[in-house]
Amino acid sequence: MKQDGRIVADEDLDVVVLTGDGSANGIGLSATSGAIERGLDFLYICYDNEGYGNTGQQASGATPHGARTATTTGAEGSPGEKKDLFGIWGAHRPAYAATVIGSEPLDLARKVEKAATLRGPRFIHALAPCPTGWDYDPKDTVEVGKLAVKTGVWPLKEYVDGEILHTRRPHPRAPVEEYLKTQGRFTHLFEPERNEQVLDDIQRRVDAYWQELEST
Ligand SMILES: Cc1ncc(C[n+]2csc(CCOP(=O)(O)OP(=O)(O)O)c2C)c(N)n1
Numbered sequence: 006m007k008q009d010g011r012i013v014a015d016e017d018l019d020v021v022v023l024t025g026d027g028s029a030n031g032i033g034l035s036a037t038s039g040a041i042e043r044g045l046d047f048l049y050i051c052y053d054n055e056g057y058g059n060t061g062q063q064a065s066g067a068t069p070h071g072a073r074t075a076t077t078t079g080a081e082g083s084p085g086e087k088k089d090l091f092g093i094w095g096a097h098r099p100a101y102a103a104t105v106i107g108s109e110p111l112d113l114a115r116k117v118e119k120a121a122t123l124r125g126p127r128f129i130h131a132l133a134p135c136p137t138g139w140d141y142d143p144k145d146t147v148e149v150g151k152l153a154v155k156t157g158v159w160p161l162k163e164y165v166d167g168e169i170l171h172t173r174r175p176h177p178r179a180p181v182e183e184y185l186k187t188q189g190r191f192t193h194l195f196e197p198e199r200n201e202q203v204l205d206d207i208q209r210r211v212d213a214y215w216q217e218l219e220s221t
């Protein structure tokens with residue numbers, strides 16, 4: 006646009022990408038990787054409702070283990086693991102990356118403000134509880150978000166100058182069941198009988214994340 010004279014050369018343009026998890030983890034990932042690699046100046050915000058929502062909540066690369074989606078309908082739910090998109094961004098050494106959630110608005114605001122002051126590829130990854138896709142009453146959105154943080158399922162952190170800093174450390178950590186039980190997409194793990202195997206798998210992975218962090 007500058008070359009064509011459609012904007013003046015010194016115009017301050019902020020490029021903001023707003024995208025879902027299906028696009029960020031799958032459809033658009035290679036293009037995004039190329040943009041980070043080239044050091045382009047953009048703020049990339051992913052609102053992550055853990056599935057291809059617009060087309061009917063099919064499983065995406067962000068769908069957590071055990072969740073029921075339109076394409077993972079069996080007794081065990083989704084067999085895969087949620088992709089570590091924050092880690093994928095971190096591996097590119099971006100200018101900044103952070104995870105946020107709407108139920109922690111001060112943490113969210115601080116990180117977005119920080120991202121806005123920097124230049125280069127910057128990533129904000131928002132877990133976005135989704136009443137339709139996750140099957141819960143919209144009035145519980147803040148509570149579901151708070152439980153994602155309290156149980157350690159959604160770590161709040163940022164990547165600055167090659168280092169990862171956690172901005173909240175849930176202590177004591179609530180059992181993941183408290184979070185899972187709020188959502189219809191996990192009902193099959195509790196009814197007609199408890200699926201101890203999958204529940205243990207989910208808890209173990211969350212425990213492993215925080216234990217590794219505490220040992221470093
Ligand atoms: C390249 C491409 N493939 C498929 C689609 C069809 N499509 C439109 S919306 C959508 C779901 C996107 O999911 P996500 O990025 O997670 O956003 P959400 O709808 O969950 O907010 C898909 C697959 C598309 N628009 N473009």
Ligand SMILES: [Mg+2]
Nearest residue numbers: 025026056058
């Ligand atoms: Mg989505």
